[in-house]
Each structure stands twice: as C-alpha cells, then as structure tokens.
Amino acid sequence: MSLDVAEAAPPRAPSRQAEATRGALVAAGLEAFAEHGFEAASVRDITAKAAVNQGAITYHFGGKEGLYRAVLEAVRDKVSAQPLLDPAGVADHPPPELLRRYFRQMLAPLAEGPEDRRHLRVFAWEQLRPTPVGASLAAEKPFPPALLAGSIVRRLRPGLAEAEVAVAVAWMVGQAVTFLRDADYWARPPFGVQLDAASLDGIVAILSRLCLGGLAPAVHLTEI
Numbered sequence: 001m002s003l004d005v006a007e008a009a010p011p012r013a014p015s016r017q018a019e020a021t022r023g024a025l026v027a028a029g030l031e032a033f034a035e036h037g038f039e040a041a042s043v044r045d046i047t048a049k050a051a052v053n054q055g056a057i058t059y060h061f062g063g064k065e066g067l068y069r070a071v072l073e074a075v076r077d078k079v080s081a082q083p084l085l086d087p088a089g090v091a092d093h094p095p096p097e098l099l100r101r102y103f104r105q106m107l108a109p110l111a112e113g114p115e116d117r118r119h120l121r122v123f124a125w126e127q128l129r130p131t132p133v134g135a136s137l138a139a140e141k142p143f144p145p146a147l148l149a150g151s152i153v154r155r156l157r158p159g160l161a162e163a164e165v166a167v168a169v170a171w172m173v174g175q176a177v178t179f180l181r182d183a184d185y186w187a188r189p190p191f192g193v194q195l196d197a198a199s200l201d202g203i204v205a206i207l208s209r210l211c212l213g214g215l216a217p218a219v220h221l222t223e224i
Contacts, residue, residue, distance in 0.1 A: 022060050022070075024050035029071045034118035037125035038068050038133070069133050072126070075119040076137075080144045084108075087151040095156055099208040102152060106145060106176035107204060110183070111197035117180060124181035127173060149173050156215040168215065175207050 028049035032041040043064055047054045061067040085093075085101040093101065109117040123143065126134040138146070149169040153160065157168065179186060179195055186193040193199070 026070050029067045030118050034121035038131050065133050072137050075122050078119045087147055090151040090155050099211050103204045103207045110195045111200050120180045124177035127177050
C-alpha cells in the first residue's frame with residue numbers, strides 16, 4: 001500500500017523586478033542611514049528616493065528594521081571585500097606597521113568621493129547610537145573593524161581582561177569613525193583638517209602614533 005505525499009513546491013526565485021526594488025531600497029536606505037542614522041532616517045524619504053510606495057519596505061524587508069539589517073549586511077560585505085589587514089595576519093607585522101595598516105584600511109574612504117564613504121558612515125552611526133538590529137547582527141557575525149581592532153589590542157596588550165579589551169576596541173575604533181561621520185565638522189575652522197587623498201597619510205601617521213602610545217606604552221613612539 002502506498003501513500004501519496006504532496007511535495008512542497010520549491011521556493012520561487014525573486015523576480016527581476018523584486019530584486020530591482022530590493023536593490024533600490026537598500027541603496028536609498030544606505031544613503032538615508034548614512035546621513036541621519038537609523039532613528040532619524042525617514043521611511044517616506046527612503047521610498048521616495050527608491051521610487052516605490054511606502055508599503056514596499058514592509059513587503060520586501062518586514063519593516064524599517066529589516067531594511068536596516070540588509071543595509072548593515074551590505075556595509076559589512078563591502079568593508080570585508082578588500083582588506084589590507086585581517087585578524088589572522090595581525091601577528092605578521094610589527095606594531096607600528098600594524099596600526100598604520102589598520103587606520104589606512106579604516107580611513108581609505110576619505111580618499112574617495114562622498115558617495116563611497118556612505119557605508120562607513122552607517123557603521124559610524126551604529127557605533128554612536130547602537131541599535132538592537134546592529135547588536136543582533138554583531139552577535140551573529142561581528143563587524144570586521146571591531147574584530148580586527150580586538151585582535152590588535154590583544155596583540156599589543158596581552159593579558160588584558162576582556163572587559164578592558166572591549167573598552168580599548170571602542171576607543172580605537174572611535175579614533176577613526178569620527179573622521180568618517182563628521183568630516184564636514186573637522187574641515188571647518190578652527191580645525192580646518194582636509195580629509196582627502198592628499199591628507200590621508202598624515203592622518204594615518206598621527207592616529208597610529210597616538211594609538212601605539214596608548215596601547216603599547218613599552219614601545220617607543222619614535223618607531224613610527
């Protein structure tokens with residue numbers, strides 16, 4: 001005796017139009033979240049920029065939080081795409097070169113146009129005003145700059161308790177993200193810091209020297 005069991009239909013691949021709509025929403029969300037952060041970003045502005053109706057965010061992402069998660073995932077993937085340094089290679093460089101590579105990687109968007117900096121501005125906002133969405137995503141797979149900073153801190157200050165490592169990582173990441181998030185502020189008087197390709201090497205050198213002094217006081221600053 002045989003029983004006929006109805007097979008579940010395989011999930012249908014999203015249509016080209018659906019993929020295009022999702023892509024437009026992620027691009028518009030990236031722009032809005034980079035400019036305003038998660039809380040202040042307007043769903044109305046995002047859907048208007050993507051040229052879709054307001055229900056599209058709910059349909060494709062389940063709501064604003066779902067769209068924000070998709071944007072954070074896109075940011076994470078972009079940051080991971082072309083690393084100058086990865087956690088596995090932290091032991092391969094002396095401390096000065098290690099920090100230079102880290103800050104060069106973090107601040108590379110300063111040498112690009114404003115549109116190319118948006119992904120790290122989203123990360124900067126998440127550091128400034130953490131969200132449950134960001135915390136959930138980080139618990140699943142930590143954001144690359146934080147992982148990398150943690151590896152560097154443990155290399156330069158072995159034996160630190162994890163709570164101290166966390167504080168050091170937050171401090172170290174913060175040295176870079178302020179320039180990505182607040183570039184216009186630092187460019188105005190009285191600071192007048194030019195944040196572009198020509199100034200990148202100088203900023204990297206200063207940040208590396210300061211962080212080396214804070215994280216590895218036994219190393220002479222003149223080594224940078």
